[in-house]
Amino acid sequence: MERTRSTPIPAAWADVLTRVPRDLFLPDEVWLRDSEGGYVSCDRRLDPGGWMGAAYSDAPLVTQFVTESDGTRSPSSSASMPSTVLRLLEDAELGPGTRTLEIGTGSGYNTALLCARLGDALVTSVEVDAPLAARARENLAALSYSPAVIHADGADGWLPHAPYDRVLATCSVRTVPTSWLEQTAPGGRIVTPWDSAWSCFGAVRLTKHRDGRADGTFAAYGSYMLINGQRTDIELFRDVLREGQTPETGTTALSPWAVAGDDPALDFHLGLTVPGAWYSWDTTSADAHTRLWIADTTATSWASVDHDGRRTDTFRTAQYGPRRLWDEIRASYERWTRAGQPAIGRYGLTVTPEGQTAWLDSPDTPVTPP
Incomplete structure (x- = not known):
């Protein structure tokens, strides 16, 4: 080997x-x-x-x-x-x-x-x-x-x-x-x-x-x-997006590329702190040059962040469902940045018969949402 x-x-x-x-x-x-x-x-x-x-x-x-x-x-x-x-x-x-x-x-x-x-x-x-x-x-x-x-x-x-x-x-x-x-x-x-x-x-x-x-x-x-028992079979266009959904729209200065896939430590942090959220990229939409889709594993909430192919200082957003997933991702990204962009090895986990809690540096500083 x-x-x-x-x-x-x-x-x-x-x-x-x-x-x-x-x-x-x-x-x-x-x-x-x-x-x-x-x-x-x-x-x-x-x-x-x-x-x-x-x-x-x-x-x-x-x-x-x-x-x-x-x-x-x-x-x-x-x-x-x-x-x-x-x-x-x-x-x-x-x-x-x-x-x-x-x-x-x-x-x-x-x-x-x-x-x-x-x-x-x-x-x-x-x-x-x-x-x-x-x-x-x-x-x-x-x-x-x-x-x-x-x-x-x-x-x-x-x-x-x-x-x-x-x-x-x-x-x-x-x-x-x-x-x-x-x-x-x-x-x-x-x-x-x-x-x-x-x-x-x-x-x-x-x-x-x-x-x-x-x-x-x-x-x-x-x-x-x-x-096996923790896998989910959810597809964006089959299970999440539905006719008649009216999302809340807005703009953001945070680039979708900043949060999706370029930094393993950030990806790990987002996985811990925005539970159930997952993403996919779409370059086939007629409405955007590049779109980041975000959804959750309950298939009840979604968000999109659009790049128009020109501007890199502002991006269109849409959010639907009980969770505002882009807001959660952005807030978690900002917490990670303020914490000094911690590496994966600084995170830990406590498991009890009642559940589990992720933390940063010490069990006294939990990062898992309540």
């Missing part, structure tokens, strides 16, 4: 990586991202050299697609970028005797790394997709690993083997499931990739306390598929 970080691979993990060949956990056909945001097939039967090169590249590989109701194909399982896999494992701070629950078995590669480091008896892995779970068991058995691989919804954890010293997810979440918190032993850690409707990026490392809460900080790495 080619290491993309400047720090060396710890000796314990370097040994594990040599004992777990990644190619043994991949199907004959995998898909890589192309330069246009799509996917290109790489088939071992047609191009064995190219396939093996992909298997040991530091890149995510899609291993399975699902066909949506509208006929489009979306990735439903992947082999994650190896450097990110290792970052999550390092952040889990595994040691001898660490009883670990993995959420999302996938191909079984990450599970095998856990087995090689900890031993089979300490590893429980949960996979929501039954055929994937079956293939993972076969892949693991080929290397003589036999951890408990359970076909179940990872959002529920796996109570029969609890409590765990570590809960390690290979999918992202927007809300840490209460079951993970409850099934983690005091002093244990929950490590999971993070997601928001605005930005799919980051990871969070939480420590469980004796009073039942867990808290910790975010890290600026990782982009993982969202856990």
Whole structure:
């Protein structure tokens, strides 16, 4: 595996990586991202050299697609970028005797790394997709690993083997499931990739306390598929925009490009502080040269910000629904700027059985809206 970080691979993990060949956990056909945001097939039967090169590249590989109701194909399982896999494992701070629950078995590669480091008896892995779970068991058995691989919804954890010293997810979440918190032993850690409707990026490392809460900080790495139960199937023109809607119109001096996609730290902040908001760009409208659409995951509110192709000091706005989404985005952007444009690592999260709260620098300075 080619290491993309400047720090060396710890000796314990370097040994594990040599004992777990990644190619043994991949199907004959995998898909890589192309330069246009799509996917290109790489088939071992047609191009064995190219396939093996992909298997040991530091890149995510899609291993399975699902066909949506509208006929489009979306990735439903992947082999994650190896450097990110290792970052999550390092952040889990595994040691001898660490009883670990993995959420999302996938191909079984990450599970095998856990087995090689900890031993089979300490590893429980949960996979929501039954055929994937079956293939993972076969892949693991080929290397003589036999951890408990359970076909179940990872959002529920796996109570029969609890409590765990570590809960390690290979999918992202927007809300840490209460079951993970409850099934983690005091002093244990929950490590999971993070997601928001605005930005799919980051990871969070939480420590469980004796009073039942867990808290910790975010890290600026990782982009993982969202856990099944937290996904939303909402399309702008199908579900959000309706005939007869009369938006409130106005203007803004804040450029839409300033808030949408250019700065990972800002995107992360907006995802935390304007919950449920997501965006898309539109260059096909007859009314604007370029339009930024913003909507929320309830499909009840939307906003648009229009660039006329000429002026860069003022932009037309429209907002509809119970939320004024552009106002929320603008206010959150201004708070981020006043705070000195904080990096992702300055944010943290506190999780209790009643809910979760994001904060900046300290739990005493929450950023999650009440």
